Amino acid sequence: MTDDTQPHDETADGQGDEHQHRVDGRSQQGDEHQHRVDGRSRQGDDHACSGCGPTPTDGRTATDGGTATDGGTAVDDGGDFEPIQVFPEAEDADLRPGADDCYKCSTCDTTCPVAEVDEDFPGPKFQGPEQWRLKRSEDHDIDDSISKCSNCMRCDSACPSDVPLSQMHNTARAQYVDDQMSKTSLTYWRNRLLANYGTMARLGSTFPRLTNAVMGNSLVQQVNEKVLGITAEREFPKFATETFRSWYAKRGGEATSVENARRAREARGEDPEADKRVAYFHGDYANHNTPEVAQALVHVFESFGYAVVVPEQRCSGTPMFANGMLEDARRAAKVNVESFSELVEDGVDVVCSCTSCSMALRQEYPELFSIPGTAKVAANTYDAVEYLRVNEDLDGELAAADVTASDVGVEEFAYHAPCHARNQGLDGQTVELLSQLDGVDAEDVGDSCSGISGTYGWKEEKYETSMKIGAEMFEHMEDADATTGMTECPTCAMQMEHGTGYEIEHPLQVLEAALVDGAGDEAA
Ligand code: SF4
Numbered sequence: 001m002t003d004d005t006q007p008h009d010e011t012a013d014g015q016g017d018e019h020q021h022r023v024d025g026r027s028q029q030g031d032e033h034q035h036r037v038d039g040r041s042r043q044g045d046d047h048a049c050s051g052c053g054p055t056p057t058d059g060r061t062a063t064d065g066g067t068a069t070d071g072g073t074a075v076d077d078g079g080d081f082e083p084i085q086v087f088p089e090a091e092d093a094d095l096r097p098g099a100d101d102c103y104k105c106s107t108c109d110t111t112c113p114v115a116e117v118d119e120d121f122p123g124p125k126f127q128g129p130e131q132w133r134l135k136r137s138e139d140h141d142i143d144d145s146i147s148k149c150s151n152c153m154r155c156d157s158a159c160p161s162d163v164p165l166s167q168m169h170n171t172a173r174a175q176y177v178d179d180q181m182s183k184t185s186l187t188y189w190r191n192r193l194l195a196n197y198g199t200m201a202r203l204g205s206t207f208p209r210l211t212n213a214v215m216g217n218s219l220v221q222q223v224n225e226k227v228l229g230i231t232a233e234r235e236f237p238k239f240a241t242e243t244f245r246s247w248y249a250k251r252g253g254e255a256t257s258v259e260n261a262r263r264a265r266e267a268r269g270e271d272p273e274a275d276k277r278v279a280y281f282h283g284d285y286a287n288h289n290t291p292e293v294a295q296a297l298v299h300v301f302e303s304f305g306y307a308v309v310v311p312e313q314r315c316s317g318t319p320m321f322a323n324g325m326l327e328d329a330r331r332a333a334k335v336n337v338e339s340f341s342e343l344v345e346d347g348v349d350v351v352c353s354c355t356s357c358s359m360a361l362r363q364e365y366p367e368l369f370s371i372p373g374t375a376k377v378a379a380n381t382y383d384a385v386e387y388l389r390v391n392e393d394l395d396g397e398l399a400a401a402d403v404t405a406s407d408v409g410v411e412e413f414a415y416h417a418p419c420h421a422r423n424q425g426l427d428g429q430t431v432e433l434l435s436q437l438d439g440v441d442a443e444d445v446g447d448s449c450s451g452i453s454g455t456y457g458w459k460e461e462k463y464e465t466s467m468k469i470g471a472e473m474f475e476h477m478e479d480a481d482a483t484t485g486m487t488e489c490p491t492c493a494m495q496m497e498h499g500t501g502y503e504i505e506h507p508l509q510v511l512e513a514a515l516v517d518g519a520g521d522e523a524a
């Protein structure tokens with residue numbers, strides 16, 4: 001298999017049995033074999049896995065790394081097994097087995113936030129297995145409504161039959177953009193611009209003050225809405241005057257982090273010479289817009305004795321998947337996988353501060369691309385807080401910390417779990433964690449979607465839907481005994497702030513305030 005857009009085949013990549021199936025059933029560190037974090041495997045037990053049992057014979061491929069279209073085996077006259085080609089060789093991901101697993105229970109439709117507020121949206125069952133079957137007939141176009149799916153992925157984890165809904169949606173959306181969307185339309189170029197936020201951010205960060213002034217001008221916002229269809233209702237996120245990468249380089253790069261971590265290990269009574277490192281996938285937003293979150297991650301990990309390595313990287317691809325720009329996403333994924341897989345080979349785990357980034361590396365890359373090294377990176381990627389809970393006594397250290405609300409700056413947070421955190425089984429961890437701190441609390445504002453879904457809520461024609469979806473979360477935030485919000489996702493944070501006017505923090509910022517002495521002090 002040479003096409004990177006084909007589903008991932010572990011055996012082709014030579015990954016042996018260090019593979020993964022789905023993210024929401026994470027293995028612990030060191031166990032490189034995982035299925036789903038919630039304990040389910042996509043196809044029950046008959047997955048392709050040298051460690052678990054026989055290769056499946058039903059032709060499934062997409063998530064389990066099995067053979068795409070082997071369609072079963074038969075015994076020939078000589079008694080040898082010969083493959084029988086039941087279905088034609090698939091050019092795209094063979095999602096037939098997933099589609100066949102749908103028994104039309106409609107559970108997915110009842111969890112879809114877009115279907116809840118937009119009666120014209122046919123819902124995930126149609127976007128997934130039904131549309132997939134329809135498009136198998138050559139003259140059938142992808143329905144336009146695929147562009148109304150926000151890629152929140154709630155349907156994906158809701159399906160009791162493990163139908164790979166988000167993979168189907170991503171595949172259908174990409175086909176729709178490739179074959180049916182005019183490449184000269186403003187909508188195409190608007191979506192391309194939003195999907196490639198990193199390019200825009202690199203330009204914006206060159207002259208951040210000027211860019212902030214221009215993008216914050218109401219006239220410019222009106223022009224953006226009229227010409228490009230980017231809503232004028234939202235305030236464009238401000239670029240930091242110094243990017244995270246520039247801050248990291250200025251403080252001495254990896255050498256400083258190694259030294260800070262060595263000192264911390266010494267102070268903690270650990271082996272100062274131990275090789276304790278993590279590779280940080282910061283993504284575009286923490287680099288250009290919220291470097292304080294990325295800096296908090298570095299300080300917190302160093303305080304636990306980890307050197308933080310920051311390899312070359314590009315956008316995780318999340319906005320590209322959501323806009324059907326699969327080729328752009330593949331190019332970004334290739335840079336990321338090649339860059340991080342070298343470190344993973346060296347025993348270094350990957351940590352993310354954004355739950356959509358960890359989602360992309362853990363689930364979407366293996367579902368959509370066959371870039372060598374993808375499975376290893378996926379199997380060794382963690383949400384940053386999750387990583388510390390798995391590998392360190394984070395809860396215990398918080399419980400023992402001599403911290404008051406005035407150290408943290410806030411007594412009560414209104415916490416929203418992003419949909420992509422839910423998909424990774426991480427929705428409860430922040431509230432649990434903060435309950436360890438004396439005098440500081442986080443109140444969960446419910447399981448509704450924030451509604452912004454990355455670039456979705458930035459589109460003029462989707463703004464109203466986005467706000468209707470977010471209404472429940474805004475209401476619960478206002479009902480909570482808190483005036484500061486908290487979430488792991490930067491675009492959920494934008495929506496929370498937009499809907500309530502609250503300031504929003506990342507859990508890592510609270511950990512930094514609680515656990516790190518002199519977080520702003522850098523190594524001499
Ligand atoms: S939840 Fe799964 S099985 Fe039920 S209708 Fe949706 S895709 Fe089909």
Ligand code: SF4
Nearest residue numbers: 112124149150153155
């Ligand atoms: S990904 Fe979200 S918006 Fe799209 S169909 Fe599924 S639940 Fe609905």
